[in-house]
Amino acid sequence: MPVLSMNNIKSITLLAFTIVLLNGCTTVRGTGDLGVVIERATGSVQVVDTTQRTSLKQVNGLGDLSHASIVYSRDARYAYVFGRDGGLTKVDILKGEISKRVIQGGNSIGGAISQDGKLVAVSNYTPGGVKVFDANTLELVDDIPAIYGKDNQQSKTVGLVDAPGQRFVFSLYDAGEIWLVDYSGAKAQITKYKDIGLQPYDGLITPDGRYYIAGLFGEDGLALLDLWHPEKGVKRILNDYGRGTQKMPVYKMPHLEGWAMTDDYAFFPAVGRNEVLVMDRRNWKQVKKISVHGQPVFVMARPDGRQVWVNYAFPDNDTVQVIDTDKLKIVKTLKPGKAVLHMEFTPRGEHVWISARDAGKVTIYDTDSFNALTSLPMAKPSGIFFTNRAHQIGL
Amino acid sequence: MPVLSMNNIKSITLLAFTIVLLNGCTTVRGTGDLGVVIERATGSVQVVDTTQRTSLKQVNGLGDLSHASIVYSRDARYAYVFGRDGGLTKVDILKGEISKRVIQGGNSIGGAISQDGKLVAVSNYTPGGVKVFDANTLELVDDIPAIYGKDNQQSKTVGLVDAPGQRFVFSLYDAGEIWLVDYSGAKAQITKYKDIGLQPYDGLITPDGRYYIAGLFGEDGLALLDLWHPEKGVKRILNDYGRGTQKMPVYKMPHLEGWAMTDDYAFFPAVGRNEVLVMDRRNWKQVKKISVHGQPVFVMARPDGRQVWVNYAFPDNDTVQVIDTDKLKIVKTLKPGKAVLHMEFTPRGEHVWISARDAGKVTIYDTDSFNALTSLPMAKPSGIFFTNRAHQIGL
Numbered sequence: 001m002p003v004l005s006m007n008n009i010k011s012i013t014l015l016a017f018t019i020v021l022l023n024g025c026t027t028v029r030g031t032g033d034l035g036v037v038i039e040r041a042t043g044s045v046q047v048v049d050t051t052q053r054t055s056l057k058q059v060n061g062l063g064d065l066s067h068a069s070i071v072y073s074r075d076a077r078y079a080y081v082f083g084r085d086g087g088l089t090k091v092d093i094l095k096g097e098i099s100k101r102v103i104q105g106g107n108s109i110g111g112a113i114s115q116d117g118k119l120v121a122v123s124n125y126t127p128g129g130v131k132v133f134d135a136n137t138l139e140l141v142d143d144i145p146a147i148y149g150k151d152n153q154q155s156k157t158v159g160l161v162d163a164p165g166q167r168f169v170f171s172l173y174d175a176g177e178i179w180l181v182d183y184s185g186a187k188a189q190i191t192k193y194k195d196i197g198l199q200p201y202d203g204l205i206t207p208d209g210r211y212y213i214a215g216l217f218g219e220d221g222l223a224l225l226d227l228w229h230p231e232k233g234v235k236r237i238l239n240d241y242g243r244g245t246q247k248m249p250v251y252k253m254p255h256l257e258g259w260a261m262t263d264d265y266a267f268f269p270a271v272g273r274n275e276v277l278v279m280d281r282r283n284w285k286q287v288k289k290i291s292v293h294g295q296p297v298f299v300m301a302r303p304d305g306r307q308v309w310v311n312y313a314f315p316d317n318d319t320v321q322v323i324d325t326d327k328l329k330i331v332k333t334l335k336p337g338k339a340v341l342h343m344e345f346t347p348r349g350e351h352v353w354i355s356a357r358d359a360g361k362v363t364i365y366d367t368d369s370f371n372a373l374t375s376l377p378m379a380k381p382s383g384i385f386f387t388n389r390a391h392q393i394g395l
Numbered sequence: 396m397p398v399l400s401m402n403n404i405k406s407i408t409l410l411a412f413t414i415v416l417l418n419g420c421t422t423v424r425g426t427g428d429l430g431v432v433i434e435r436a437t438g439s440v441q442v443v444d445t446t447q448r449t450s451l452k453q454v455n456g457l458g459d460l461s462h463a464s465i466v467y468s469r470d471a472r473y474a475y476v477f478g479r480d481g482g483l484t485k486v487d488i489l490k491g492e493i494s495k496r497v498i499q500g501g502n503s504i505g506g507a508i509s510q511d512g513k514l515v516a517v518s519n520y521t522p523g524g525v526k527v528f529d530a531n532t533l534e535l536v537d538d539i540p541a542i543y544g545k546d547n548q549q550s551k552t553v554g555l556v557d558a559p560g561q562r563f564v565f566s567l568y569d570a571g572e573i574w575l576v577d578y579s580g581a582k583a584q585i586t587k588y589k590d591i592g593l594q595p596y597d598g599l600i601t602p603d604g605r606y607y608i609a610g611l612f613g614e615d616g617l618a619l620l621d622l623w624h625p626e627k628g629v630k631r632i633l634n635d636y637g638r639g640t641q642k643m644p645v646y647k648m649p650h651l652e653g654w655a656m657t658d659d660y661a662f663f664p665a666v667g668r669n670e671v672l673v674m675d676r677r678n679w680k681q682v683k684k685i686s687v688h689g690q691p692v693f694v695m696a697r698p699d700g701r702q703v704w705v706n707y708a709f710p711d712n713d714t715v716q717v718i719d720t721d722k723l724k725i726v727k728t729l730k731p732g733k734a735v736l737h738m739e740f741t742p743r744g745e746h747v748w749i750s751a752r753d754a755g756k757v758t759i760y761d762t763d764s765f766n767a768l769t770s771l772p773m774a775k776p777s778g779i780f781f782t783n784r785a786h787q788i789g790l
Contacts (some may be wrong), residue, residue, distance in 0.1 A: 033512075262603070
């Protein structure tokens with residue numbers, strides 16, 4: 001039997017305390033001012049703090065993040081990362097570690113979390129369709145193959161969003177369909193809208209969750225579904241919107257998710273043209289075109305709607321411009337670095353974080369003075385996602 | 396020198412771990428699904444979990460909470476509780492304890508937190524004016540006496556809200572003025588709007604932070620300040636709105652903060668009449684009156700704008716009604732218990748929590764089925780505040 005002195009016992013006890021403190025208790029903090037930045041080159045993410053404007057932790061092992069997106073659990077503790085390799089990873093942002101990871105498909109391109117926070121849905125290019133997982137365990141709870149046509153083909157699915165009433169909405173790229181899936185009952189109810197247009201390539205839902213809009217790659221115009229009146233079916237809006245008859249080279253199709261909606265207007269990126277289009281939100285008619293620096297990719301409203309920030313496709317992707325939504329004109333041009341890929345506003349809009357992939361940094365700007373406050377080094381940063389998304393419909 | 400066996404050492408170490416786990420690490424959790432309910436009779440609050448639908452902790456010693464309200468720190472960890480006795484208490488909702496408490500005035504009636512989360516402002520009946528505190532330390536950083544008139548009288552201040560651009564807005568009840576205070580520079584800049592109407596008794600700011608609206612007790616109509624154009628001054632809207640020429644007994648002045656705004660309409664509580672008024676948001680003109688069960692107090696929109704929930708003044712305060720904002724008519728009448736004081740929607744709107752003071756409970760309803768899911772016992776519950784308010788302008 002070994003003999004130990006009290007000093008030794010005290011040391012062991014102190015060590016035990018210290019280990020626990022280092023492992024667990026350093027993560028006692030609120031999660032309202034946290035976020036995650038995708039590092040696409042290294043398959044990692046950085047957990048960031050928007051109050052201190054710092055990076056807290058790096059989490060590795062998330063696979064191919066070349067076109068990744070994120071949704072948050074309703075407690076704002078877990079980030080669900082959808083990777084290009086079909087990986088679905090649940091990251092504990094408090095501990096800075098992977099909580100669970102599954103390879104759910106061959107090639108996923110986005111996901112959504114249900115209104116009640118219990119279901120995570122993933123849309124896939126390969127093999128197509130949508131898979132639905134338990135948000136807690138990541139166990140598969142539903143599989144929705146996107147079968148269409150006489151030959152029962154599988155379609156790629158795109159533009160997957162959550163909607164109020166425990167619903168998901170997505171588009172079938174190959175089939176030209178929009179599907180509405182309702183999980184409010186005991187079993188999923190699927191409503192299929194056919195012939196909505198050629199090659200829907202992305203979708204968005206308005207911030208109130210009422211209108212789902214799919215962009216069309218194969219023809220001009222947009223497909224709109226009013227979720228307050230799903231029985232009325234899909235209608236076509238903005239018939240002139242798209243690549244047009246005189247096809248311009250399109251360096252990058254604009255993202256739909258970020259489309260800016262203010263009280264009066266919706267601001268849309270033109271396709272293949274150096275323009276931001278301004279629409280009246282009540283009738284979806286075009287009010288104005290604003291000439292901009294390049295082909296717009298993201299057109300995002302500051303949370304108070306007073307400004308719209310725009311980034312551009314290659315070769316103009318070192319630039320960001322700010323549109324004053326009252327004057328409807330550009331008031332600022334910034335150069336955050338090479339290959340600006342994404343922008344994210346702090347929840348109440350005082351700052352914006354901008355990722356510049358080839359510059360290897362994320363820069364934080366004051367949105368009133370346009371001053372750069374600081375930059376954080378990152379490995380080819382792309383998407384930036386703050387935890388307030390946990391509380392928003394369709395994000 | 397005492398001799399201890401290895402088993403004893405293991406026990407001591409285990410004990411050490413357990414103590415640390417119980418004291419600190421139980422509070423490692425996200426704060427996105429937390430909230431606080433005011434217990435007005437006992438000067439306490441309960442910290443609640445909207446995912447598990449339970450109460451986690453009770454925090455005592457907050458003074459007179461007979462007309463209390465709350466704002467949140469930007470990390471969603473701290474609730475700033477404004478008590479009727481002038482107490483300003485910073486509650487750590489993760490630990491369930493008071494972090495700091497000061498008596499800042501004689502009779503406070505509400506507060507706000509700045510866009511950057513660094514300043515907490517409190518409005519006072521006695522002695523009047525607004526005091527501004529460091530959100531971290533609760534040290535006084537500015538004192539704004541609400542002096543007016545030839546005799547340099549002090550006015551009660553009401554309707555204090557935060558606005559984008561690091562600003563606060565409030566009204567002077569006795570002076571009939573609206574003051575706009577700008578903290579974006581090194582020193583506060585105050586702009587005073589005089590003669591805005593008789594006895595402004597409360598104020599609201601639209602969810603985008605653009606329009607500040609003060610309700611008038613002394614005359615009909617509302618005072619509106621467009622914060623995108625503060626140089627244009629305050630104008631009067633809805634000249635028929637108020638108690639009218641044939642004064643009805645008003646059992647409780649309606650709260651302004653909760654006024655429901657959907658894309659198309661604003662829903663207002665009529666003063667002293669059993670009506671909810673529907674206005675066109677673009678021109679502030681009345682579109683419709685909806686007859687309701689009593690004198691409305693709170694008229695609140697579900698986050699997706701699809702429903703508006705209404706509670707009533709005594710003697711009809713056992714009832715809540717739901718208005719369908721598409722059909723513009725009542726679709727449900729509920730009886731949550733005696734003296735319904737407040738309602739709070741979960742961030743994405745699937746549930747609503749309703750406090751019934753005299754029934755001593757908070758009941759949680761599913762907003763689609765209108766089923767009561769559960770009730771939590773509370774000591775005369777009043778205001779309910781969820782942490783997603785941390786990310787919203789004016790809340």
